[in-house]
Amino acid sequence: MEDNGQTYSGFSSLAIHAGHTQDPNYAHLTPVYASSTFVYDDAEQGMRRFSGKEEGYIYSRWGNPTFSEAERKIAAMESFGVTDENGNPLQLKAYLQSSGMAAISTLLFSTLDTGDAVLSHYSLYGGTQEHMNTILPAKGVQSLIADLRDLNIAEEAIKNNPAIKMIYLETPANPTIQCVDIEALTKLGKQYGKMVACDNTFATPYLQQPFKYGVDFVVHSTTKFLNGHGTAIGGIFMGKDLAFMKGRAYVTYKALGGSGNPFDAFLLVNGMKTLELRMERHCANAEKVAAFLDGHPAVSSINYNGLPTHPDYAVAKKQMRHPGAMMSFELKGGLQGGIDFMNKLKFCTRTVSLGTCDTLLCHPASMTHYSVPREQREQFGITDGLIRMSVGMENIADILNDLDQALK
Numbered sequence: 001m002e003d004n005g006q007t008y009s010g011f012s013s014l015a016i017h018a019g020h021t022q023d024p025n026y027a028h029l030t031p032v033y034a035s036s037t038f039v040y041d042d043a044e045q046g047m048r049r050f051s052g053k054e055e056g057y058i059y060s061r062w063g064n065p066t067f068s069e070a071e072r073k074i075a076a077m078e079s080f081g082v083t084d085e086n087g088n089p090l091q092l093k094a095y096l097q098s099s100g101m102a103a104i105s106t107l108l109f110s111t112l113d114t115g116d117a118v119l120s121h122y123s124l125y126g127g128t129q130e131h132m133n134t135i136l137p138a139k140g141v142q143s144l145i146a147d148l149r150d151l152n153i154a155e156e157a158i159k160n161n162p163a164i165k166m167i168y169l170e171t172p173a174n175p176t177i178q179c180v181d182i183e184a185l186t187k188l189g190k191q192y193g194k195m196v197a198c199d200n201t202f203a204t205p206y207l208q209q210p211f212k213y214g215v216d217f218v219v220h221s222t223t224k225f226l227n228g229h230g231t232a233i234g235g236i237f238m239g240k241d242l243a244f245m246k247g248r249a250y251v252t253y254k255a256l257g258g259s260g261n262p263f264d265a266f267l268l269v270n271g272m273k274t275l276e277l278r279m280e281r282h283c284a285n286a287e288k289v290a291a292f293l294d295g296h297p298a299v300s301s302i303n304y305n306g307l308p309t310h311p312d313y314a315v316a317k318k319q320m321r322h323p324g325a326m327m328s329f330e331l332k333g334g335l336q337g338g339i340d341f342m343n344k345l346k347f348c349t350r351t352v353s354l355g356t357c358d359t360l361l362c363h364p365a366s367m368t369h370y371s372v373p374r375e376q377r378e379q380f381g382i383t384d385g386l387i388r389m390s391v392g393m394e395n396i397a398d399i400l401n402d403l404d405q406a407l408k
């Protein structure tokens, strides 16, 4: 990967250095550009900026130097070692947003119009599901859901619905850790002339690079592993069709108004520098936690795509560097078993979200999905005794000891 003429031989060098530009005041780290607006030397320069004849910042909802560093760094990580159709390094354009949902909303609003349809897997992040179920239909966009782990079902759905304009993937998906085959589904989508987008939040570009398989767009909630410390909500929307990204996507980004803020961008930039180190530790710990839970007498099943018994083990192995740090498991004690387990935790943290230094556990049936009727949530694999876990970077003995005492 080349960045300002610099080539990087590995991911950590890239994560630390890529996207950085020399600050005019020679600050070592790119500062928090806490300025809503940017000034012009004269009226003519203002004119050149507004007409796009001269590059430069105008107004922070439209772009800001601290956002730019985060955008360039994530784009560099997602395209590391990836080439375009002509064999040249893949070029991406990215927009930092105030949340993962803002990024997803900008993607969907800039690509789908009345009469179009989007096809997605039935296991998606809750907010994305809600957007697809409520916001898109009101806009006259149909949201179709199929089990995309079965390529025949995917192809049937695409054939039967010519209105489908985009295939939207999320892998691994929340909270079942189901994986879909990015390469096969992108190939299928392209065969039928569809756009393909992928939410890469759970994996991060260190574990998985969807652009390698030809997807058009990648979105992230940077709130999770990319930031890595739970200090800020954020998202990113990026694409490889530069004319589209600088055209309709930019107009939509500016008009929806979901751009990020400079301080959160600063936290994100610095958090991402340790992505490789953090993911290595998260993933190594997750493997040990899975081995501990697998076959534990209080646990009836475990969803972790690093176990050969997980139905998506082969797909995960093919497209991910490591199986990731997310898992869920089913307690034999059902709803009350889940509540008792959560109450007994002493070391691990009881909360939603994922991707922070500490180990986070949540019980969807009593927390995130409390208001969803049981029959409905069970369709998505959210059963009474299901626990979702984001494995942290603590010493493994402390994580295992806490799980051990809480499972008794």
Ligand SMILES: *Cc1c(COP(=O)(O)O)cnc(C)c1O
Residues within 6 Å of the ligand: 099, 100, 101, 102, 125, 127, 128, 170, 174, 199, 201, 202, 220, 221, 222, 223, 224, 233, 234, 235
């Ligand atoms: C958290 C999350 C989102 C939404 O991101 P926010 O930053 O909370 O808006 C989208 N997709 C996935 C997979 C997530 O985990």
